[in-house]
Amino acid sequence: MIRLSERAWGYVFAGPAFVLVSLIALAPIAAALWLSLRQQLPIFGIDEFVGLGNYLQLWGDDRFWAACRTTLYFTTLSVSAELLLGFGFALLLNHLSDGAGKGLRWAHVMIILPWAIPTVVSAQIWAWLYQPDYGLLNYLLVVAGLTEGAIDWLADPDWAIHAAVVMDVWKTTPFAALLLLAGLKTVPQELYAAARVDGAGAWEQFRRITLPMLMPVVVIVLVFRTMDAVRVFDAVFVLTGGGPGNSTETLSIYAYKTLFQTLQFGYGSALATAMFVLAALLSMLYLALLRRHVQGSA
Amino acid sequence: MMAGLFFILLALTATGCFQAGEVTDHGTIILVFKHGKLSGDERVLPNLLREFERRHPGVVVREELLPASSDQQHQYYAMNLDGGRAPFDLLGIDTIWAQEFAKAGWIAPLDGLLAPAEQEEFFRGPIEAATFNGRLYAVPWYVDAGVLYYRRDLLDRHGLEPPRTWLELVRAAKVVLEAEPTSALTGFVWQGKQYEGLMCVTLEVLRSNGTDLWSGDRDRAEQGLRFLRETIATHRITPLSTSMADEESTRWIFGEGHALFMRNWPYAWSLLQQEGSPVRGKVGVVSLPAFSGFSSAPVLGGWMLAIPNSSTHQEVVGELIRFLTSPDSQRKVAVELGYNPVRRALYADESLLEVRPLLKDLQPILLEARPRPITPYYLLISQAVQPEVSAVVVGRKSPREALDTIKRRVDQIVGEQRVTAVMER
Numbered sequence: 001m002i003r004l005s006e007r008a009w010g011y012v013f014a015g016p017a018f019v020l021v022s023l024i025a026l027a028p029i030a031a032a033l034w035l036s037l038r039q040q041l042p043i044f045g046i047d048e049f050v051g052l053g054n055y056l057q058l059w060g061d062d063r064f065w066a067a068c069r070t071t072l073y074f075t076t077l078s079v080s081a082e083l084l085l086g087f088g089f090a091l092l093l094n095h096l097s098d099g100a101g102k103g104l105r106w107a108h109v110m111i112i113l114p115w116a117i118p119t120v121v122s123a124q125i126w127a128w129l130y131q132p133d134y135g136l137l138n139y140l141l142v143v144a145g146l147t148e149g150a151i152d153w154l155a156d157p158d159w160a161i162h163a164a165v166v167m168d169v170w171k172t173t174p175f176a177a178l179l180l181l182a183g184l185k186t187v188p189q190e191l192y193a194a195a196r197v198d199g200a201g202a203w204e205q206f207r208r209i210t211l212p213m214l215m216p217v218v219v220i221v222l223v224f225r226t227m228d229a230v231r232v233f234d235a236v237f238v239l240t241g242g243g244p245g246n247s248t249e250t251l252s253i254y255a256y257k258t259l260f261q262t263l264q265f266g267y268g269s270a271l272a273t274a275m276f277v278l279a280a281l282l283s284m285l286y287l288a289l290l291r292r293h294v295q296g297s298a
Numbered sequence: 299m300m301a302g303l304f305f306i307l308l309a310l311t312a313t314g315c316f317q318a319g320e321v322t323d324h325g326t327i328i329l330v331f332k333h334g335k336l337s338g339d340e341r342v343l344p345n346l347l348r349e350f351e352r353r354h355p356g357v358v359v360r361e362e363l364l365p366a367s368s369d370q371q372h373q374y375y376a377m378n379l380d381g382g383r384a385p386f387d388l389l390g391i392d393t394i395w396a397q398e399f400a401k402a403g404w405i406a407p408l409d410g411l412l413a414p415a416e417q418e419e420f421f422r423g424p425i426e427a428a429t430f431n432g433r434l435y436a437v438p439w440y441v442d443a444g445v446l447y448y449r450r451d452l453l454d455r456h457g458l459e460p461p462r463t464w465l466e467l468v469r470a471a472k473v474v475l476e477a478e479p480t481s482a483l484t485g486f487v488w489q490g491k492q493y494e495g496l497m498c499v500t501l502e503v504l505r506s507n508g509t510d511l512w513s514g515d516r517d518r519a520e521q522g523l524r525f526l527r528e529t530i531a532t533h534r535i536t537p538l539s540t541s542m543a544d545e546e547s548t549r550w551i552f553g554e555g556h557a558l559f560m561r562n563w564p565y566a567w568s569l570l571q572q573e574g575s576p577v578r579g580k581v582g583v584v585s586l587p588a589f590s591g592f593s594s595a596p597v598l599g600g601w602m603l604a605i606p607n608s609s610t611h612q613e614v615v616g617e618l619i620r621f622l623t624s625p626d627s628q629r630k631v632a633v634e635l636g637y638n639p640v641r642r643a644l645y646a647d648e649s650l651l652e653v654r655p656l657l658k659d660l661q662p663i664l665l666e667a668r669p670r671p672i673t674p675y676y677l678l679i680s681q682a683v684q685p686e687v688s689a690v691v692v693g694r695k696s697p698r699e700a701l702d703t704i705k706r707r708v709d710q711i712v713g714e715q716r717v718t719a720v721m722e723r
Contacts, residue, residue, distance in 0.1 A: 042380050042402040043674050132539045133482065133556070155490075155541040157692050243492025244541050245689025260373035262678045263398075265380075 029276070036269035043263060054270035064271065066246065067254040068278070074161060074236075074250060075229040075282075078168045082225055083218070085169065086176025093177065094184040115174035123238035126167040130154050130239075154240055157247035164236045164248060171235070172228070176221045183217030184210070212293075219290040223283045230279045251275045327611055329359045329618065333390030334371050334601075337565070338635040346630065350621050357614055368392050368494075372677075379404035384606040387615045391436060391602050393427045393669060394494075394676050400430035401674030405604040407433040411616050420640050423598040427669035435604060437619050438640035440631065442599030443667035444502050444586055445660070447552060447560040447570070451580040452478070460584045464506070464525060467559060467587050471535035474558050485535025487548040488561040490526075492688035495544055497680045498597040499561060500526070500687050501670060505595035506588035511671075511683060512708045516701060521589070523690050523697035531693060541691045553577060561586065563599060567656050568636050583659050585666070598667040600638070632657070638664065675711050682707035 004012070039050040058064050089111055096104050114122065129137045130153040138150040153163040191209050200208065233252040236242070242249035242257070252275060259268030336343055347359045364371045372395060378384045379399065391399060399405045412434060417425050424438035446467075448460050452474050461467035471485030489495030501511065504522040509515045529536035540548070545562055549569065552560040555576045560566075570581050585594040603619045605612055621627060628639040633653050638660060644650055645661040670676060686704050689695040 042376075042404075043398050045402070133484075133537060133551070152538040152542070155538050155692060157689075157694055240542065241491055241493050243685065243688045244692040245492070245694045246685040247694070249685070257681055260376060261369060262681050263376050263402075264678075 032269045032272055032276075035265055036273045038266045040265040041263065042265070050266070054267050055274075057267065058270055058274060063246065063249070063254060064251075064274070067249050067251045068274075070161060070248060071230060071232070071250045071252075071275075071278070074165060074168075074232060075226060077162075077165045078172075078229050078232075079222065079225045081165070081169045082173050082176045083221060085173045086180055086221065089173065089177035090180035090184055093181050111177055112174045114171050115178075117171070119171065119234045120238050122171050123167060123235050126163070126170075127154070127239055130163055155244060157244050160240050160244065160248045164232075164239050167239065168229070168232065168235050172225065176225060179217055179221050179224075180214065183214045187213045215293050216290065219286050223286050226282050226286070227279050230275060230282065251278070325356060327357045327614060329357060329388060329611060329615060330362055330386040331359055331388045331618075332362050332364055332374075332386040333388075334368065335363050335366050336635055336637070342631065342634045346622065346627055350618055353621075354614065354617065359618065362386065375399070375404075379606055382608055384608050386606065387609040387611055388618060389604055389606065390439060391604050393424060393438075393598060393600050393602060394680075396428045396436045396602055396604070397430050397672055397674040398677060399604065400433075400435040404607060405435050406607050406609070406612060407435055408437060408605065408616065408619070409434040411619060412437060419643060421642060421664055421667075423664075423667050423669050424600060424602065424640060427598065427672055428602055430674070436602035437604075437623050439601045439603050439623060440628075440637040441640050441664055441667070442563045442565070442638065443596040443660070443663050444498055444561055444599075445564060445583050445596065445663055446586045447562060447566065448582050448584065449555075449558050449577065449580055450582040452558055453582075460582060461559075461587050463590050464503075464587045465590065468529070468533050468535060471558055472533065475535065482556055484537045484551070484557050485533070486529055486559040486561075487536065487540055487543060487551050487557045488529075489544055489548060490541040490688070490691050491544050492684050493544065494680060494684075496684055496687055496691070497670065498599070500683070501597050502561070502586055502595055505668065506586065506592055508589075508592045511701075512705045518589075519701055520697045523687065523700060526687070527690055527693060527697070530691070541688065555580075564638060564656065564660055565636075583656065585663050594663075594666060596663050596667045598669045600640075678711050679708055682711065 036054055037049060037051055038047065039053065040047050093104070093107060093111065096107055117125075129135050132138055132150040132152040132155075135150075137153070138147070141147045142150065151159065153159045187210060191213075192205055195205050195209060231252050232250055233256065236248050236250055237253055237256070240248045242253045251271065255268055255271040255275060258264050258271055331347070344361060347361060351357055351359060364374055372392070375389060375391070375395070378386075379402070384404075389405075391405075396405075400407075412420075417434065420438055421441055424441055425434070428434055428436040428438065446460070453460065453470065456470075456474055456477055458470045458473065461470050467486060475483060475485055488499050490499070500523070503526060504510055504514075504519050507518045507522045509518040509522065511519065530538055530540065537551075543551075545566070548557075548560050548562060549566045551557050552562075552566075553570055553575060564583070567581075567583065569575070570577055572578070586596050588594045603622060605615050605619070609615055623640065625641055625644060628641055628644060629647065629650055631637050632639045632644065632650060636654065638657065639645070642661075642665075645657050645664075651658055671679065673679070683704050686695065686700040690697055690700045
């Protein structure tokens, strides 16, 4: 029997899992990183190490910066709308389940439905809704007298990105709502009871109990949704293909076009890495915020 | 538990992984044929392949379908061919990929398959598009070209002829739109979304003005791009939604009877003419218009057959290509699926024309159809052009500005080519 400390045995037992995770997650990341340091253009017959060359090119690439701006704009708008709406729905659902509970199941199903539809399908549905000549959205707006003529949501470069945001919000608010609802269920009722005894109103209870107790869940929602929004591809690609005039081209669409349509493997990998770094930076920011919040309340 | 997992994996390996060009124990050669799904009756192509197997005992052809989207097919091919060990022996490629795949060394030269004299029997455009450095790398399988669809009933009602020039098209559209104010009718729909379809339309308009995107007369190129924008903004014969339209959405508008003219590929014809279509029997097809003094310049489309360099059965696969592009197979596919043959002689075949009368209208169009720029860097160039033209279409950029950017980008791409050429030497 080999005598190992408990700690060493821990490593031994964790070993297989670690190897598996490395193979599945770390190896492709490492491969992409390695590729991003190479100039690889099969059609030019080029395959060579260029160090940070691709990243230098990235720095001077207007299309890259435009894609960054579009991605961040999309992320900011969609994630904040999803969080706010999701919070609203979560409170509503929580309230419903506290009450008689009639129609609760129905409400749950209704709210979760958009999230269950595959993105490509819902993007296609929205493409029809946005259609200026026979789309439902324009019909409703005109009937309600809100707009004079039909608005071409996707073809107008100013509207197009917002149309994608609306679709994304419709689709992923349920996800935020569900997570937040789960969080709400864990808040001990005694806290509210105690607060009521102390004479706290509804707003005061929300601000002093619900919000602080829910902070960790909020950060989780933010991290998840931000990751997804930074990488957004299918929602926008199906709706607009990045157009008109690149006005909706996000980083992942640019990377996709570079990698798979024009076969610039090295440069495309550098783009993908930049996206990865952006997502990592944002989540570190959130985690730092969470840590400060936890320390602040301790 | 572990044992169970092991057996599952074993079973997967045994059944899931066919190697291309595999030879089984009994000496049977298995050829894997990758291609995008053909529309129409799903038995037609398999029947042809079974016929080939009957003529070549000991050969089995396995068809493996790729998603219909050509972007996804390109992605699949690029990833699998780049490794040098493609899991297939025959592939169907878009005309615009032949140069790229040949330059990358992914597909094998096939000039042994088609002697120059036999190449003459094909349309010239696709043969040119498949020839790289003087050698043939793919054999055309079926062809396409941009055409103008028009509503015969509406033109007749207003005593108008199908337009020969873009100006006539605008005038005709205005006449009809003014005379039919009640209907939800629009004049001219085309593919304006930021994708390959926009590239085709742009080339057709510019070339029909005797110029091109980054070479030729700049003023006429500017006039061409401005025309695209003006159909929407000035003439108002094209709905703004066209700047988001692809082939299917324009076919939908036209098919519902909401458009007078449509630029599209010939595939739309049989769909417009099918039972229950609101425009059945009311549609005509002509050459795309040109600017006055120049001739129509439809862009060539279509698919080709090629063999990956890595295939170990080049000769048998060559036989299969010859079989699929033989007059008999071409006629069968034309009759039963409505795909346009690559062999010119078939367009004079009375028995075929009887079943597919459209081929008579298409022949002159296919003869004048010109490939998109024949260069291995086409996809790079197209990617650089699309956002610029799209910005012009929605009024974000002036035609001159867009043309300047396009020229600069193309020079960059071609400049890189010169650098590599030097390095290769």
